Amino acid sequence: MAATPAGPAVKRLVVLVSGSGTNLQALLDEIERTGAERYGARIVAVGADRDGIEGLARAERAGLPTFVCKVKDHESREAWDAALAEAVAAYEPDLVVSAGFMKIVGKEFLARFGGRFVNTHPALLPSFPGAHGVRDALAYGAKVTGCTVHFVDDGVDTGPIIAQGVVEVRDEDDESALHERIKEVERRLLVEVVGRIARNGYRIEGRKVVIQ
Structure with a gap:
């Protein structure tokens, strides 16, 4: 069982990105709006796997x-x-957040940050894992899909689920339109979840995440 205690200390976040960073911006905006002490966390560094990205x-x-x-x-x-x-590790984070980080981490990373590495996925896991979750949900004819915030393990989108948000699939949806609506829910959910687990602490019991 992995666990992170609650406490008055503001938690340290390292955020990993690969693209435009809209989820990063949502976190930045909320921390600025509420203050790090009230939110429960502050971003201490941002890392990427490529140069020249927004x-x-x-x-x-x-x-x-x-x-x-x-x-x-x-x-x-x-x-x-x-x-x-x-x-x-140089920034001594309490939590690491994948905000659109498009690389799969390996054993060394998970040995250090397993149970503390938060990711988002644009589908309701365990349905439609992998790089094409939105496309796959549409192709299957799903009537609802959404997004999942979960801890990363050594599988592909198989880690313990923290929270999920539901998005209705409309008859006129194409992949782009559906993905945009999912992203809106995803940003709100990620901001909410990171703040809650930072403020309250959590424990992982098998596949179940309990926010304390």
Whole structure:
């Protein structure tokens, strides 16, 4: 059983991004709006797997430290994973948040941050895991889909579920339209969940996440 205690201390977040960083911005906006003490956490650094992305620019505009860890700069995927773990660990985070980070982490990263690494997925897991969750839900004819906030384990979108949000599938939806509505719910849910687990603490009992 993994557990993180509640307490008055403001939790330290490292956020990982690969693209535009809209989920990162949602976190930044909420922390600025409510204050780190009331929200329960503050972002101490933002990392990425590539240069020149808006997610890093958002972090820099907010005055946050950034780092980039590219797979191609390392001799193996395992070496990259170890380097990413070192880069994140340098900021001593209580939680790591994948805000659209499009790389699968490995054993070294999970050895350090397993049970503390939060991810989002644009479907209601365990249905439609993988890189095409929105497309797959449409192709299957699902009437509802949504988003899942979960802890990352060594599978693909198989970690313990923290929270889910439901989005109705409309007859006229294409992948883009449906994904945009899912993203709106996803941003709100991620902000809510990260704040709750930071403020209240949590424990993981098998597949069940209990926010204390």
